[in-house]
Amino acid sequence: MAPFTSQQQAENQFQLRLLLAFAAMLLGFVTLAARFAWLQVYQHEHFATLAQNNSITLSPIIPNRGLIVDRNGVVLAQNYSAYTLELTPYKIENLEQTLSQLAELVDINARDIKRFRKQAEESRNFESIPLKIKLTDDEVAKVSANIWRFPGVEVKARLFRDYPFKEITAHVVGYIGRINQKEMERLEENDELADYRGSTHMGKTGLEYTYEKVLHGTAGFEEMETDAGGRPVRTLRRVSPVNGHTLKLALDIELQKFAWERFGERRGALVALDPATGGVLAFISKPGYDPNLFIDGIDSQSWKDLNDDWKKPLVNRALRGLYPPGSTFKPFMAMAALETKFRDPNYTIPDPGYFSLPGSTHRFRDSKPSGWGSMSMFRSIQVSSDTYYYKLAWDMGIDRLEPQLAKFGFGSPTGIDLDGEARGVLPSKEWKRKRFAGKRYPEAARVWTPADVVPIGIGQGYNTYTPLQVAHAVAILANNGVVYRPHVVKEIENLKTGEITKVEPNPVRDNHPDPANIAFVKSAMEAVLKPGGTAARIGAGLSYRMAGKTGTAQVVQIKQGAKYNAAALAEQHRDHSWFVAFAPVEAPRIAIAVIVENGGWGASAAAPLAREVADFYLTGRKGEVSAPNSDAPSAQHVRADKNKPAAAPAEEVVE
Amino acid sequence: MNDYYLLRRAWERLRSPIDGWLLALIMALFALSLVVLFSASNQNLDKVINKMTFMLVALGIMWGVANVRPQTLMQLAVPGYIVGVLLLLGVALFGDVVNGSRRWLHVGVTRIQPSEVLKIMVPMMLAWYFQKHENALRWHHYLVGAVIIIIPSLFILKQPDLGTATLIMASGFFVLFLAGLPWKVMITGAVAFGASLPFVWNMMHDYQRKRVLTLIDPSSDPLGAGYHIIQSMIAIGSGGPTGKGWLSGTQTHLEFIPERTTDFIFAVYAEEFGLAGNLLLLALYLLVIGRGLMIAAKATTLFGRLMAGSITLSFFTYAFVNMGMVAGILPVVGVPLPLISYGGTAMVTLLIGFGILMSIHKNRPLIKR
Known part of the structure; x- marks a missing residue:
C-alpha cells in the first residue's frame, strides 16, 4: 500500500507542479500581452513617429548658382563640382577623436580645423560643415572605404564657386561666403528660408551680393524613403530646384x-x-x-x-x-x-x-x-x-x-x-x-x-x-x-x-x-x-x-585710416x-x-x-584674354579675338 | 471495394499516431509562418518554398517519431544522450566556426548542430533516469540529474552559445521540477545562482556582456548593440493595434530589422499585424501549451509525464524568450520563434518533440499502471 500512496502522492505532486507551471506560463504570456499593448497602443504614436523619421528623409536639392559672364560671354564666376569631407556635429559623439582619426586618412591641416571650429560655432547644430574641401580622388576613396567608422561624417559632392579672374574682378563681381547667423535670421524674416534650404553660401559683396536673389535660385527637394543605412531606396516626391539666372555684364x-x-x-x-x-x-x-x-x-x-x-x-x-x-x-x-x-x-x-x-x-x-x-x-x-x-x-x-x-x-x-x-x-x-x-x-x-x-x-x-x-x-x-x-x-x-x-x-x-x-x-x-x-x-x-x-x-x-x-x-x-x-x-x-x-x-x-x-x-585689341591660373579644373571660355592688335601704346610722358 | 478498404487502412495507419489537436495547431502556425516569411523575405518565393519543404520533412519526422513507442524512446535515451555529448565533444575539437562560435559539425555531406540534438536528449535522459528510480527518489538522484544537465550545457556554453545552453538547462530543470525537486533545493539553487552571477559574468564573452548591458538600457548604445532592440521595438510599436498590413511594414522592408526572417521575425509580424496579430499568436501558442500540458497530465508513466511536461514548458520558453527579446524585455539571445522563424534544424527539433508528445498520448492505454 505504501508504494501506491507514495505513487499517488507523487502523481498529485506532479499535477500540482504542472498547474503551477501552467500558471507561470500564463503569467509569462500575460506579461508579453501587456508589453505589446504598451508598445502598440499606449506608445503607438511615439513609435509610429520614430518609424516615419526612420524611413523618410527630406533632402533639399540646392539650385545651381547663376553664372556671371562678361559682355562677350567670358565666364567671370562659375561653378565646378568637387568632393568635400563634411561633418555633422550633433551626430558625432567624440569630435576630437573623430578629427584625429580622420586626420590619419586625409591630410587635414590646422587651418582646416580652425575654420571648421569657427563654422561649427556659428552654424546651426544640425548642418553638416565642411572640414576639408576639394578632396583628391585618393582621399575620397580612403574616406569612403572607412565611412562606416565615422557616423556623422560624409563625403559630399558639392558645387563650388570659382572666380577665374581672381583679383582683377574682385571689386566688381565680389564673392560668396558661408551664410552666417545674421543672414540666416534675415532670410527667415523675409520668408526666404525655404529657397535657401540646403544652401550654404550666399553673396557677400559685389554683384554676388546685389544680384543674390537672381543668382541663387530656389531650392527644390526630394522626399526619399531610406533604409537603415540611410541609403535612398526610392524617391517619393521630387520638386526640382529653380536654378539661378545668368548675369551678363556690360563689363568687357x-x-x-x-x-x-x-x-x-x-x-x-x-x-x-x-x-x-x-x-x-x-x-x-x-x-x-x-x-x-x-x-x-x-x-x-x-x-x-x-x-x-x-x-x-x-x-x-x-x-x-x-x-x-x-x-x-x-x-x-x-x-x-x-x-x-x-x-x-x-x-x-x-x-x-x-x-x-x-x-x-x-x-x-x-x-x-x-x-x-x-x-x-x-x-x-x-x-x-x-x-x-x-x-x-x-x-x-x-x-x-x-x-x-x-x-x-x-x-x-x-x-x-x-x-x-x-x-x-x-x-x-x-x-x-x-x-x-x-x-x-x-x-x-x-x-x-x-x-x-x-x-x-x-x-x-x-x-x-x-x-x-x-x-x-x-x-x-x-x-x-x-x-x-x-x-x-x-x-x-x-x-x-x-x-x-x-x-x-x-x-x-x-x-x-x-x-x-x-x-x-x-x-x-x-x-x-x-x-x-x-x-x-x-x-x-x-x-x-x-x-x-x-x-x-x-x-x-x-577715409581709409591707413597706417603710416x-x-x-x-x-x-x-x-x-x-x-x-x-x-x-x-x-x-x-x-x-x-x-x-x-x-x-x-x-x-x-x-x-x-x-x-x-x-x-x-x-583694337591686344590678343586674347586669359584668366590667371585658376584652381578650377574646368576649361576657361575665352573669346577668340578677331580684331587686329592695337596701335602702339601712348608714348612716354614728360614730368 | 477492396481498394477503398486498403486506402482506408493506409489513411488509418497514417492518421492513428497523430494527435489531431496538435496537428491542427501546428498547421495553423505553419500557415501563419509562411505568410510572415513571404513578407519578411521581401517576397522571396524561393525561401517560402524552401520552408515548405522543411515543414514537410519535419512533419514526416514527427509522424515517424509519433510511431515510436515510449518504451523504445526510453531505450534510446541513454545511447542518444551519449552520442549527443560525443558529438558536442567533436564540435569542440573539429567544429566549424560560424559567426564567432563553434556550433557546426561536418557529417558526410551535410553539417549538423549537435546542440539541437541535446534539446531532446537531455530531458529524455533525465526522464529515463527518474523513471528508473521512480519508486525511491532520493536527493542524490537530483544531483545526478543536475550533472546530466550540466555536462552538455558546459560544452555548449563553451561554443559559445548562451541561448541554446540556457534553453537546454531550462528543459532539464523542467524535468527536475516536475519530478518533484524539493522547494528547499530550488530556493537554495536560486540563491546560489544569484551568488554565482559575478563568476558567470567573468566567463562571458564580450558580445554576451554587451547584450546583457544593452538589455538593461538599449538606448545607451543606439547605433551599436542596442540598435536591434530599438529598431524592433519601433517596428512593434509602430504596428499599432491592427498593424500596417501585410507587406507594408516600413521597418521591415527598409531593412531596419536585423535577421528578420529568423530571430527577429516576430518584429515583422507585429509590425504588419499589430496587437491583434500578436494576441492571435499568443492564443495559438497557449493552445499548443494547453494541449501539451493535457497530454502530460494524462500520461500514465513518469517518463511520459516528465517528457511531455518538459517539452511543453520548453516550447513555452522558446516562444516567451523570443518574443520577450524582440519586445525588449529579455536579453538578445539567439532563440528562434518556435514554428515561425525560418530555419530547418530548430523546426525539426520542435516537431520531434511534438512527435514524442503524440507518441506518449497515443500509447497511453498500452501502458498499464
Missing part, C-alpha cells in the same frame, strides 16, 4: 584685364562707362585681392595680411574711395556757369597767377605762379587755370553752383548695382550746417563762409567724390546731359525660359542742357589733348577724337593724379575716370592710362 573683361595690367603696381581706380547706356565697361580698384579665399571662410592669417596691408586691397576705391576731384571738376564748373548764363564764354579775366578775396591779402595760388595774363573760359579748361575758377566760384557762390553740379550726379549715389557706394560730398550751406552739427563744433564752424566756395572751384576744399561719380559725371557730359544709371549687369538671362531681362535700359533723366554749352565745353576738353593743352602729349597720334581733362588732387587723407608706413610716407604725400576722358568726341562710346593715388600731376600718371584704355577699347 578684355578691357578690364588690359587696364588692370597697365595699372601695374600703382594704387588707384579706373571706371570706364558707356555713356550711351550707362553700362560699366571696366571697373578697377587697385590693389585687389583673391575673392576665392573668402568663399569657404578666410583663414585668420590671410585676413590679417589683407586687412593690415597699408595699400588697403580690400577697399573698393572706385566705389567707396573719396577723393577731391581736382581740376577734373573744371569742365563741370564751366557748364554750371554757362547753363546759368552767369558767364559768357568770351568773357576774359585778368590772371596774375593768384586770386585774392576783396579786402584780403590771402592769395589762392595758381599752379602757374606767374599767371597767364588774361584767361578765357576755353583756355581755362585747356591749360587748367586755377585763378579763373577761384574767381568763378567766388562770383557764382555756392547756392548757384550746387544745383548745377548736382545735375552731373555729384554728391549723390550714382545708383550703380554694387553695394556700399559712397555718396561723396557736394558742399552746400545746408551740408555744412549738418556736417558740423553738434556740440563738438562751435557755431562758427557750421556757418558757410564766403571763402569756402573758392577752392571748390578747382575741385578742392570740401569736395570729395568717388571715381565712379566722376566717371558718371563725365558720361553725362559726353552723353549731352542724358543720364543713365551706371550698371555693371547688362542683362539677366533666365536659362530655363531663355527670357532675357535688360538692366537699366532707359535713361534716368535728361538735364536738357543747351547744346551750344555742351559743344563748347567738349571742344575745350578736346583742346586739352591738343598742342597747348595740359595733356597734349597724350593726345599725340590719336586715330579718333578724344576729349579729356587732367587733374591733380592734393592729398587729403582718404615709414617707407610709404614719402610716396603717400604725393598728389593724386586724375584724368577724365571720353571718346570719340562726336559720338562717345567710352567715358573714363582714372585716379592714380600719389601719382603726381594728372597728365603724368593717369592720362596715359586713360589713353591706352581708350585705344584698346576703340581701335
Whole structure:
C-alpha cells in the first residue's frame, strides 16, 4: 500500500507542479500581452513617429548658382563640382577623436580645423560643415572605404564657386561666403528660408551680393524613403530646384584685364562707362585681392595680411574711395556757369597767377605762379587755370553752383548695382550746417563762409567724390546731359525660359542742357589733348577724337585710416593724379575716370592710362584674354579675338 | 471495394499516431509562418518554398517519431544522450566556426548542430533516469540529474552559445521540477545562482556582456548593440493595434530589422499585424501549451509525464524568450520563434518533440499502471 500512496502522492505532486507551471506560463504570456499593448497602443504614436523619421528623409536639392559672364560671354564666376569631407556635429559623439582619426586618412591641416571650429560655432547644430574641401580622388576613396567608422561624417559632392579672374574682378563681381547667423535670421524674416534650404553660401559683396536673389535660385527637394543605412531606396516626391539666372555684364573683361595690367603696381581706380547706356565697361580698384579665399571662410592669417596691408586691397576705391576731384571738376564748373548764363564764354579775366578775396591779402595760388595774363573760359579748361575758377566760384557762390553740379550726379549715389557706394560730398550751406552739427563744433564752424566756395572751384576744399561719380559725371557730359544709371549687369538671362531681362535700359533723366554749352565745353576738353593743352602729349597720334581733362588732387587723407608706413610716407604725400576722358568726341562710346593715388600731376600718371584704355577699347585689341591660373579644373571660355592688335601704346610722358 | 478498404487502412495507419489537436495547431502556425516569411523575405518565393519543404520533412519526422513507442524512446535515451555529448565533444575539437562560435559539425555531406540534438536528449535522459528510480527518489538522484544537465550545457556554453545552453538547462530543470525537486533545493539553487552571477559574468564573452548591458538600457548604445532592440521595438510599436498590413511594414522592408526572417521575425509580424496579430499568436501558442500540458497530465508513466511536461514548458520558453527579446524585455539571445522563424534544424527539433508528445498520448492505454 505504501508504494501506491507514495505513487499517488507523487502523481498529485506532479499535477500540482504542472498547474503551477501552467500558471507561470500564463503569467509569462500575460506579461508579453501587456508589453505589446504598451508598445502598440499606449506608445503607438511615439513609435509610429520614430518609424516615419526612420524611413523618410527630406533632402533639399540646392539650385545651381547663376553664372556671371562678361559682355562677350567670358565666364567671370562659375561653378565646378568637387568632393568635400563634411561633418555633422550633433551626430558625432567624440569630435576630437573623430578629427584625429580622420586626420590619419586625409591630410587635414590646422587651418582646416580652425575654420571648421569657427563654422561649427556659428552654424546651426544640425548642418553638416565642411572640414576639408576639394578632396583628391585618393582621399575620397580612403574616406569612403572607412565611412562606416565615422557616423556623422560624409563625403559630399558639392558645387563650388570659382572666380577665374581672381583679383582683377574682385571689386566688381565680389564673392560668396558661408551664410552666417545674421543672414540666416534675415532670410527667415523675409520668408526666404525655404529657397535657401540646403544652401550654404550666399553673396557677400559685389554683384554676388546685389544680384543674390537672381543668382541663387530656389531650392527644390526630394522626399526619399531610406533604409537603415540611410541609403535612398526610392524617391517619393521630387520638386526640382529653380536654378539661378545668368548675369551678363556690360563689363568687357578684355578691357578690364588690359587696364588692370597697365595699372601695374600703382594704387588707384579706373571706371570706364558707356555713356550711351550707362553700362560699366571696366571697373578697377587697385590693389585687389583673391575673392576665392573668402568663399569657404578666410583663414585668420590671410585676413590679417589683407586687412593690415597699408595699400588697403580690400577697399573698393572706385566705389567707396573719396577723393577731391581736382581740376577734373573744371569742365563741370564751366557748364554750371554757362547753363546759368552767369558767364559768357568770351568773357576774359585778368590772371596774375593768384586770386585774392576783396579786402584780403590771402592769395589762392595758381599752379602757374606767374599767371597767364588774361584767361578765357576755353583756355581755362585747356591749360587748367586755377585763378579763373577761384574767381568763378567766388562770383557764382555756392547756392548757384550746387544745383548745377548736382545735375552731373555729384554728391549723390550714382545708383550703380554694387553695394556700399559712397555718396561723396557736394558742399552746400545746408551740408555744412549738418556736417558740423553738434556740440563738438562751435557755431562758427557750421556757418558757410564766403571763402569756402573758392577752392571748390578747382575741385578742392570740401569736395570729395568717388571715381565712379566722376566717371558718371563725365558720361553725362559726353552723353549731352542724358543720364543713365551706371550698371555693371547688362542683362539677366533666365536659362530655363531663355527670357532675357535688360538692366537699366532707359535713361534716368535728361538735364536738357543747351547744346551750344555742351559743344563748347567738349571742344575745350578736346583742346586739352591738343598742342597747348595740359595733356597734349597724350593726345599725340590719336586715330579718333578724344576729349579729356587732367587733374591733380592734393592729398587729403582718404577715409581709409591707413597706417603710416615709414617707407610709404614719402610716396603717400604725393598728389593724386586724375584724368577724365571720353571718346570719340562726336559720338562717345567710352567715358573714363582714372585716379592714380600719389601719382603726381594728372597728365603724368593717369592720362596715359586713360589713353591706352581708350585705344584698346576703340581701335583694337591686344590678343586674347586669359584668366590667371585658376584652381578650377574646368576649361576657361575665352573669346577668340578677331580684331587686329592695337596701335602702339601712348608714348612716354614728360614730368 | 477492396481498394477503398486498403486506402482506408493506409489513411488509418497514417492518421492513428497523430494527435489531431496538435496537428491542427501546428498547421495553423505553419500557415501563419509562411505568410510572415513571404513578407519578411521581401517576397522571396524561393525561401517560402524552401520552408515548405522543411515543414514537410519535419512533419514526416514527427509522424515517424509519433510511431515510436515510449518504451523504445526510453531505450534510446541513454545511447542518444551519449552520442549527443560525443558529438558536442567533436564540435569542440573539429567544429566549424560560424559567426564567432563553434556550433557546426561536418557529417558526410551535410553539417549538423549537435546542440539541437541535446534539446531532446537531455530531458529524455533525465526522464529515463527518474523513471528508473521512480519508486525511491532520493536527493542524490537530483544531483545526478543536475550533472546530466550540466555536462552538455558546459560544452555548449563553451561554443559559445548562451541561448541554446540556457534553453537546454531550462528543459532539464523542467524535468527536475516536475519530478518533484524539493522547494528547499530550488530556493537554495536560486540563491546560489544569484551568488554565482559575478563568476558567470567573468566567463562571458564580450558580445554576451554587451547584450546583457544593452538589455538593461538599449538606448545607451543606439547605433551599436542596442540598435536591434530599438529598431524592433519601433517596428512593434509602430504596428499599432491592427498593424500596417501585410507587406507594408516600413521597418521591415527598409531593412531596419536585423535577421528578420529568423530571430527577429516576430518584429515583422507585429509590425504588419499589430496587437491583434500578436494576441492571435499568443492564443495559438497557449493552445499548443494547453494541449501539451493535457497530454502530460494524462500520461500514465513518469517518463511520459516528465517528457511531455518538459517539452511543453520548453516550447513555452522558446516562444516567451523570443518574443520577450524582440519586445525588449529579455536579453538578445539567439532563440528562434518556435514554428515561425525560418530555419530547418530548430523546426525539426520542435516537431520531434511534438512527435514524442503524440507518441506518449497515443500509447497511453498500452501502458498499464
